[in-house]
Amino acid sequence: MLELDIERRFPGFHLRVRLAVHHELVVLFGHSGSGKSLTLRAIAGLLRPDRGRILIDGRPVFDAAAGVDLPPRLRRVGFVPQHYALFPHLTVRENIAFGLHGLPRHERERRVAELVALLGLVGLEGRRPPEISGGQAQRVALARALAPRPRLLLLDEPFSALDSAIRVTLRRELARLRRELDLTIVFVTHDLREAYNLADRIAVFDAGRVLQVDDREAVFHRPACRRVAELTEVRNIWRGVVTEATAEHVTVQTPRFALRAAAGPSQPGQRVDVCIRPERVILLRPERHPAEALRDTALAAEIVSEEAHGAAHTLFFRLPGADEVPYDVEVDLPSHPYEVLGVRTRRVWTLVFPRAAVHVMPAADGEGDASA
Amino acid sequence: MSLVDLDLTPFRLSLQVGLLATALCLLVGVPLAWWTARAHPLVSGVISSLVLLPLLLPPTVVGYYLLYLLGRQSGAGRFLMDGLGLRLVFTWQGAAVAAAVVALPLFVRTAQAGFEQIDEDVLRVARTLAPPWRVFLRVVLPLAWPALVAATLIAFARAAGEFGATVMVAGNIPGRTQTAPTAIYDAVQAGNSAQANRLAAVFLAYGLALLVALAYVARPRRR
Numbered sequence: 001m002l003e004l005d006i007e008r009r010f011p012g013f014h015l016r017v018r019l020a021v022h023h024e025l026v027v028l029f030g031h032s033g034s035g036k037s038l039t040l041r042a043i044a045g046l047l048r049p050d051r052g053r054i055l056i057d058g059r060p061v062f063d064a065a066a067g068v069d070l071p072p073r074l075r076r077v078g079f080v081p082q083h084y085a086l087f088p089h090l091t092v093r094e095n096i097a098f099g100l101h102g103l104p105r106h107e108r109e110r111r112v113a114e115l116v117a118l119l120g121l122v123g124l125e126g127r128r129p130p131e132i133s134g135g136q137a138q139r140v141a142l143a144r145a146l147a148p149r150p151r152l153l154l155l156d157e158p159f160s161a162l163d164s165a166i167r168v169t170l171r172r173e174l175a176r177l178r179r180e181l182d183l184t185i186v187f188v189t190h191d192l193r194e195a196y197n198l199a200d201r202i203a204v205f206d207a208g209r210v211l212q213v214d215d216r217e218a219v220f221h222r223p224a225c226r227r228v229a230e231l232t233e234v235r236n237i238w239r240g241v242v243t244e245a246t247a248e249h250v251t252v253q254t255p256r257f258a259l260r261a262a263a264g265p266s267q268p269g270q271r272v273d274v275c276i277r278p279e280r281v282i283l284l285r286p287e288r289h290p291a292e293a294l295r296d297t298a299l300a301a302e303i304v305s306e307e308a309h310g311a312a313h314t315l316f317f318r319l320p321g322a323d324e325v326p327y328d329v330e331v332d333l334p335s336h337p338y339e340v341l342g343v344r345t346r347r348v349w350t351l352v353f354p355r356a357a358v359h360v361m362p363a364a365d366g367e368g369d370a371s372a
Numbered sequence: 373m374s375l376v377d378l379d380l381t382p383f384r385l386s387l388q389v390g391l392l393a394t395a396l397c398l399l400v401g402v403p404l405a406w407w408t409a410r411a412h413p414l415v416s417g418v419i420s421s422l423v424l425l426p427l428l429l430p431p432t433v434v435g436y437y438l439l440y441l442l443g444r445q446s447g448a449g450r451f452l453m454d455g456l457g458l459r460l461v462f463t464w465q466g467a468a469v470a471a472a473v474v475a476l477p478l479f480v481r482t483a484q485a486g487f488e489q490i491d492e493d494v495l496r497v498a499r500t501l502a503p504p505w506r507v508f509l510r511v512v513l514p515l516a517w518p519a520l521v522a523a524t525l526i527a528f529a530r531a532a533g534e535f536g537a538t539v540m541v542a543g544n545i546p547g548r549t550q551t552a553p554t555a556i557y558d559a560v561q562a563g564n565s566a567q568a569n570r571l572a573a574v575f576l577a578y579g580l581a582l583l584v585a586l587a588y589v590a591r592p593r594r595r
Contacts, residue, residue, distance in 0.1 A: 041496070044496070046496050073503060079497055080497075081496060082493070083491075085493035087511055098498070099502065144501070
């Protein structure tokens with residue numbers, strides 16, 4: 001569907017991206033300035049890479065070596081930028097029809113009417129962009145991009161300027177459009193929830209490179225390296241050394257405690273990073289479940305501080321013995337179990353780290369990175 | 373004494389010079405402004421500075437160089453005369469060229485500001501949907517329109533009122549190259565203050581009318 005392998009140098013920034021998108025929705029995820037929008041522009045033909053190739057449907061639209069560089073309008077991509085970028089002097093109807101100038105008049109009108117109906121814009125056709133809401137403007141931008149039947153839809157943070165309620169509605173709408181129109185989509189966002197919510201696969205961008213491309217579960221639960229874990233808000237990440245590797249499990253010794261993970265390719269003596277998502281740590285009452293009896297790592301710890309987020313709480317635990325660290329483990333707990341367990345009054349707990357949720361990564365030493 | 377006695381030829385010539393110069397400004401200035409508004413900062417910086425040069429020089433100096441450039445002494449002048457049959461020195465057309473060079477910086481600067489304020493993303497989307505000429509006609513021009521109208525009015529005002537550069541290139545031949553500003557200068561030199569007054573009054577009225585037109589173009593609008 002889409003294959004790219006491109007490189008572009010800017011002063012102080014080096015974009016190197018290799019990526020394949022099949023018939024799916026791939027989210028380019030990363031902080032602002034990580035190169036995801038530049039990648040999207042390169043696909044659209046709005047940014048010229050220094051070298052490399054871009055194939056859409058197996059056909060090269062850019063090939064530096066062969067001197068191929070198709071202009072944007074011939075690449076058959078639909079492009080929706082962050083702030084809608086509607087043509088302010090044209091009506092909704094004229095905006096949607098902008099890419100249909102090659103069609104006979106009646107076909108053009110029929111296609112516009114189709115899209116107006118599809119995106120729920122009936123009655124707004126004669127309005128101009130300043131006269132419609134942000135959510136409506138974003139629908140018009142989608143309709144305008146879809147009108148010429150693109151092979152590929154490119155969305156650059158399309159919902160980030162909208163209120164969260166409208167954002168949720170539009171995400172659902174995008175999912176519906178995708179099913180109905182059978183679209184291949186590349187979606188740029190720096191919003192982790194949005195990325196997980198929409199993606200079949202996520203490409204994690206950092207400093208101009210793709211650190212990991214994987215299905216969303218893998219990116220969330222099995223990050224390729226420490227940096228991906230940080231970007232996907234794993235939050236509990238420790239340096240350690242593998243002390244034991246059997247057919248059942250791997251044990252990693254961190255400076256403050258030992259953690260048991262599911263069996264993996266690690267070798268004893270290997271320096272690694274080990275992590276667990278804060279919502280995966282389990283709280284047990286210490287007197288009921290003696291730590292020694294459990295197969296997974298269980299550690300006694302005390303809550304040193306907490307944050308409330310409405311629907312959930314973040315608890316910061318410290319293991320006994322060292323008062324100099326602010327905390328050792330971060331745990332996210334939904335409000336209901338928080339209340340049922342009585343966490344407000346009980347401060348000492350047994351933390352259980354299910355071995356399937358403990359993930360071991362090769363240690364990043366600055367060099368030998370995991371570039372795509 | 374009344375305006376009826378006024379010889380209108382200098383005004384007609386000023387109008388011709390102004391219109392032709394404005395047309396030249398549009399022809400050269402629109403592409404130049406568009407290009408510099410989007411080019412690499414270094415390139416656009418150098419070009420816009422060069423375009424500004426006539427604004428910083430005394431118009432007589434601009435006229436002096438143009439006189440040389442358009443005359444027989446220079447290769448360009450000989451090519452214009454022998455190759456194209458264009459005689460510009462001591463003609464009102466030559467005055468228009470001089471006036472255009474003087475007015476170009478104002479035109480380009482104003483038009484450039486209009487092009488620069490167009491949202492980059494709007495242009496990106498347009499380019500994915502339509503060929504460049506259509507993007508320019510249907511998106512760029514309409515969005516930069518107020519700035520382009522303002523630039524045209526300012527360029528016309530500057531060109532129609534130009535004195536120093538036009539007088540160097542075209543001279544001061546009554547009925548042929550004597551424009552209104554030079555006629556005023558002549559009248560004052562000859563001690564004919566009545567004539568000077570009448571000519572100047574017409575200019576003042578015209579200046580005020582242009583101000584109103586500019587204010588209208590630049591009026592705040594609902595966006």
